[in-house]
Amino acid sequence: MSKKIMRKTVTSRPVTILDVAAAAKLSKSTVSLVLKGSPLIPAETADRVRAAASELGYVYNSRAGELRGGRSKTIGVVVNDLANPFFAEILVGVERKLVEAGYIVLMAHTNEDVDRQRDVLRIMREQGAAGTVLCPAYGTPRAFTKEVEASGMPLVVMVRTLGPGKYDFAGADNERGIYAATKHLLDAGHKKIGFLGGLTGVVLEQRLNGFRAALAERKIKFDESLVVAAQPTRRSGSEAMRSLLDMKPRPTAAVCYNDVVAFGALSALGERGLHAGRDFALTGFDNVRDAAHSNPPLTTVDIQPDALGEHAATLLLNRIQEPARARQVYLAEPQLVIRQSA
Structure with missing residues (x-):
């Protein structure tokens, strides 16, 4: 006697946040908070939401969330010379700190070209970057930071100071x-x-x-x-x-x-x-x-390049959270490391 095989009907309807909420037996707002990485939700509840989302194949659209909330999760990091391992090590520290805070890093390299630097920062503003960490190219005018500040985009200058100004700075003594x-x-x-x-x-x-x-x-x-x-x-x-x-x-x-x-x-x-x-x-x-x-x-x-990058990122995160706070300056304390060359 033949057996009838029951087949589950597969629909093409995309999985929504409501589906995840139903599967986890939680409210839509709770699920939304978990998917946004809110620390307000208990770990056990958050695990239930993530398990349900994974089971259903739900992928959170963070960009759509940014548009709804009016707040970008993209940070621009602009360095002047990636051929120098110092800046690569700084970039590692910056990126690690920003990713831990839930941001996506958009990196650009100016190759010591002031005009390219201006174009890169303009594009980042147009893309709605939440802020920028900049190591200025040689020849950057001191008034450049005022132009960026006037655009409303938070800015942290690192390594190369541009002299007196209101901008946040991370560098070394x-x-x-x-x-x-x-x-x-x-x-x-x-x-x-x-x-x-x-x-x-x-x-x-x-x-x-x-x-x-x-x-x-x-x-x-x-x-x-x-x-x-x-x-x-x-x-x-x-x-x-x-x-x-x-x-x-x-x-x-x-x-x-x-x-x-x-x-x-x-x-x-x-x-x-x-x-x-x-x-x-x-x-x-x-x-x-x-x-x-x-x-x-x-x-x-x-001067611990990696840690310097982390401090630069921290200054920017502070500025994004508190736009009116006083100017921030971080100076790494240099330590002489004696090896065989001297």
């Missing part, structure tokens, strides 16, 4: 960090010390101030010829070191604008048959992960 690195070289007996890297801007001024202060403390005259301006890249660091090594008498040590410049300087030393830490002392700034694994490992100023 550059002067103190370079002072510590220079003092370390002076304590080791070096008197003719070069400074490699950096082109212009407030950050360079601050780092040179730290360099000068350490020299002045030992009554060593600041020599402008020992400052070799260069792009903050490996290639430019290598070229700057060659220029320094060609001087007569030759300096015995150098402070680098950042770790990437120092990596280039290390390669130039190798080309001349010199070994950092034995024939020449070298320090960096940032303490990117590669600094501990260069050849030799690099003595550098640690």
Whole structure:
């Protein structure tokens, strides 16, 4: 005798939040709060909602929720040089903090182009970004932050300060960090010390101030010829070191604008048959992960890039929640990490 097989009729109607509420035996408003990530709902209830949604194949449309609530969950993060591992490490910290807070990160790279930076921020405003974290490109005018503020989009500037202003800022105590690195070289007996890297801007001024202060403390005259301006890249660091090594008498040590410049300087030393830490002392700034694994490992100023990114994100989240709060400033306390290069 044949058996009749009962088949369930499959409909094409999309699963709605009402279906999830019915399956979980809860109200629509409770389900909605759970799907939005509200901390007000007990964990057991939230688990019931998520289990029901998963069973039914329901996917929460967060963008539709943003449109209904009038509040974007997208944050723009604009960096100037992704080729520099320092900014990649900062980006990791920024993104982690923002994602934990329920935001989606829209990242853009300006490649040190001020016009591109302006276009990127305009597009982010047009896309309704809830706020932006910006590391300014070289040459960004100080009035730029006022333009962004006038648009109503919350802004946090990081790493490179743009001078006086009302904007929130996350960076490091550059002067103190370079002072510590220079003092370390002076304590080791070096008197003719070069400074490699950096082109212009407030950050360079601050780092040179730290360099000068350490020299002045030992009554060593600041020599402008020992400052070799260069792009903050490996290639430019290598070229700057060659220029320094060609001087007569030759300096015995150098402070680098950042770790990437120092990596280039290390390669130039190798080309001349010199070994950092034995024939020449070298320090960096940032303490990117590669600094501990260069050849030799690099003595550098640690400002914890990953944590700096998290702090920048926190400042922006605070600003979004409390638009009228006082200006926020976070400065990482630099710590000298001594390795074999100096």
